[in-house]
Amino acid sequence: MAMTMTQKILAHAAGLDSVVPGQLILANLTGVLGNDITTPVAIAEFEKAGFEKVFDPDKINVVLDHFVPNKDIKAAKQSAACRSFCHKHEIPHFYDVGKMGIEHALLPEQGRVTAGDCLIGADSHTCTYGALGAFSTGVGSTDMAAGMATGKAWFKVPSAIRVKLKGKLPEYVSGKDVILSLIGQIGVDGALYKSLEFTGEGVDSLSMDDRLCICNMAIEAGAKNGIFPVDEKTLAFLKDHGAEEPVIFEADPDAEYEQTIVMNLDELVPVVAWPHLPENTKPASESEDVVIDQVVIGSCTNGRMEDMDAAYEVLHGNKVADGVRCIIIPATMDIYKQCIANGYLMAFIEAGAVVSTPTCGPCLGGYMGILAPNERCVSTTNRNFVGRMGDVTSEVYLASPYTAAASALTGRISDPRRVKAEQKAEEADHE
Known part of the structure; x- marks a missing residue:
């Protein structure tokens, strides 16, 4: 029977020749992941349940990232529980302060995931x-x-839903604009418990x-997963990061999809998801009356x-607008170190931004950027629900790093194409 890419991976993980949509399967896992909020509950x-040992210490990953460095006593207790469990069960892939990062940036960087894996x-x-x-x-x-x-x-x-991509992204338009545009088109439940399979x-x-x-935000359309085909870029990435040997699965030519959505990348523009759902997307150019605080x-x-790189391109040599708090958080220690080597941290600080060690902090309203009543934030995070980043009257506008950085300079939501054009014109006048 013809299968999609996701269905083939699941069939392989379950030791079956084929699977069909709706079938219940018991799959073998190549990896299990938890963070400082969810792992203590799992422990x-x-x-x-009376379990005495883990199935394979090398296949378990525990990353302290949400409230780390610890923001209070409760957060410290959660981290301590994770440390104790990982020490007891000799789990080598435990990422604490000094070597941690935001989990979904850290695991690919550390080569902890490869093509063909089945991971929860x-x-x-x-x-x-x-x-x-x-x-x-x-999972829970x-x-x-x-x-x-x-x-x-x-x-x-x-x-599955097939998303067929054509063309190439214009300047100052990124993957964030792709996924926000898609969610704006199909809605936050448009792919409910379906696989979003990107092709073309x-x-x-x-x-x-x-x-x-893009795959990170597949869940914001309700999807079970998002997935891209394995190509030369994928293989080069896996090799560069020391991942295990990939197992490559391809969708059958006659695989069945519930629908096919065609996206022309050439036609995309910078977009912003207005409160309080990621589907409330509008072009950044039509959102420029919105004054922001953060x-x-x-x-x-x-x-x-x-x-x-995008933040640096927009911010360096410029100043964050008065009244705007600009918070920049490299996702891993390696990215943080690269920013130092590139001179980015000095440029960010001179622009009037603050730079944090890796943490999820403000994304979930944890710390490092809580919003007061009625404040507005342009954020490169993934959710803008009511009270997501602070007070229930605050507002979060989701955008790409280009759009977020441009907005930091102007004090209002801004199209990065316009801001960069003005910067280039000013530079030309000074020459």
Whole structure:
């Protein structure tokens, strides 16, 4: 029977010749992931169930990233529980202060995921790893506990939506604009429990950072997972990061999809998702009356090196607008170090921004950027629900790093194309 790429990975993980949408399967896992919020709950369930050991210490990943460095006593206790469990079970892939990062940027960077993997994580944005040709999805802490103990998880095989990409992204338009535009088109439940499978000639023009960003937000359309085909860029990325040997699966030519959506990348523009859903997208150029108080550039969605490059391109030599707090968070220690080597940190600070060690902090309203009543923030994070980043009357506008950085300079939502054009014109006048 013809299968999609996701269905083939799941069939392989379950030891079956084929699977069909809706079928319940028990799959063997190549990896299990948890963070400082979800792992302590999983540990409690693990011990409550009477499990005494994990199925394979090398296949478990625990990353302290949400409230780390610890913001209060409760956060410290959560981290301590993770440290104790990982020490007891001799889990080598435990990432603490000094070597940690935001989990969904860190695992690909550390070579912890490869093409063909079947991975679960107790975090909804675990779907990020589809960019590497893996099946990955978020689960609850109870499923994480069972996965750590047995190395298995139950899945209902998803049907699929094919997103056929054409063309090439214009300047100052990024993967964030692709996924926000798609969610704006199909809605936050438009791919509910389906696989979003990206195909077409346009895939080749997208960087790995673009693909990781796009798959990261597949869950914001309700998708079970997002996934890209494995190409030369994927293989080069996996090799460069020391990942295990890939197992490459391709969709059958006659695989069935519930629908096919065609996106012409050439026609995309910088967009912003208005409160309080990621589907409320508008062009940045039509949002420029919105005055803001804060900008956040970082997160598991947009804290990678290309995102830092984009922020630097817009901010260096310029000043953040008075009254705007600009917070920049490199997603991993390696990205942080590269920013130092490139001179980015000095440029960000001289522009009037602050730079943090890797943390999820402000994305979930944890710390490092909480909003007061009625404040507005342009953020490169992935959710803009009511009260997501602070007070229930505050507002979060989702955007790309280009748009966020441009908005930091003007004090209002701004189209980065216009801001960069004005910068170039001013530079020409000074020559």
